[in-house]
Amino acid sequence: xxxxxxxxxxxxxxxxxxxxxxxxxxxxxxxxxxxxxxxxxxxxxxxxxxxxxxxxxxxxxxxxxxxxxxxxxxxxxxxxxxxxxxxxxxxxxxxxxxxxxxxxxxxxxxxxxxxxxxxxxxxxxxxxxxxxxxxxxxxxxxxxxxxxxxxxxxxxxxxxxxxxxxxxxxxxxxxxxxxxxxxxxxxxxxxxxxxxxxxxxxxxxxxxxxxxxxxxxxxxxxxxxxxxxxxxxxxxxxxxxxxxxxxxxxxxxxxxxxxxxxxxxxxxxxxxxxxxxxxxxxxxxxxxxxxxxxxx
Numbered sequence: 001x002x003x004x005x006x007x008x009x010x011x012x013x014x015x016x017x018x019x020x021x022x023x024x025x026x027x028x029x030x031x032x033x034x035x036x037x038x039x040x041x042x043x044x045x046x047x048x049x050x051x052x053x054x055x056x057x058x059x060x061x062x063x064x065x066x067x068x069x070x071x072x073x074x075x076x077x078x079x080x081x082x083x084x085x086x087x088x089x090x091x092x093x094x095x096x097x098x099x100x101x102x103x104x105x106x107x108x109x110x111x112x113x114x115x116x117x118x119x120x121x122x123x124x125x126x127x128x129x130x131x132x133x134x135x136x137x138x139x140x141x142x143x144x145x146x147x148x149x150x151x152x153x154x155x156x157x158x159x160x161x162x163x164x165x166x167x168x169x170x171x172x173x174x175x176x177x178x179x180x181x182x183x184x185x186x187x188x189x190x191x192x193x194x195x196x197x198x199x200x201x202x203x204x205x206x207x208x209x210x211x212x213x214x215x216x217x218x219x220x221x222x223x224x225x226x227x228x229x230x231x232x233x234x235x236x237x238x239x240x241x242x243x244x245x246x247x248x249x250x251x252x253x254x255x256x257x258x259x260x261x262x263x264x265x266x267x268x269x270x271x272x273x274x275x276x277x278x279x280x281x282x283x284x285x286x287x288x289x290x291x292x293x294x295x296x
Contacts, residue, residue, distance in 0.1 A: 043078050191227070
């Protein structure tokens, strides 16, 4: 296997983002193929890096560390983006998706990348826990992209701005449906993931300090507050059959953006701030055969 680092695919995604931003100046088939080629090259290097990390830690990327967990989320976003772009090359999704991907990859450089061995007896449940969370966060990303594109399209139509050649945006109706569906899917996934995480904490009662670490963990607290906001919007969408699309888009952008910033910010905080938290240095300092483990 080649020696692949984060900077390899980060550079590819950054150049692809620059090529995508050329929509606002000039646009031709060469820039389209260049953007696709750079993104595919970044995805290949990204995939190889995750495989190397799995071989190094002897754990799936979702279980190894917060660093790998964020990279898996970015990997999923790139995969969906390439699928959509292949179907409709003129769709300007990369203007929003690629900056988010670059942001996730950059954030992965500042969070914990050390591995902690999972509890062997609960390995399957832990894998289900983190899988629900990462797919739930994927739904949050989809909601954020749909909300931003809705506001962009709404502003463009309101001011009667024409699109550059080679640029298209989905209709407001389609974006509103995507936004609603993404929220209605992501909230249950996040809910089940958090409930399962709470169950795993109860199963680890032999560790007397575990409840204290949970209550003091900024990631747990911040995620819980954001989940309440998302759950409130989830209930509102279920009860409201007809809602203004612009209002839904604004609420989605604020709530999903705040959730992403909270999750990433608290993971950075737990790396650089010493403390006896579930995701902090105390959890990382445990030996590999300890019953404590790090949950992304």
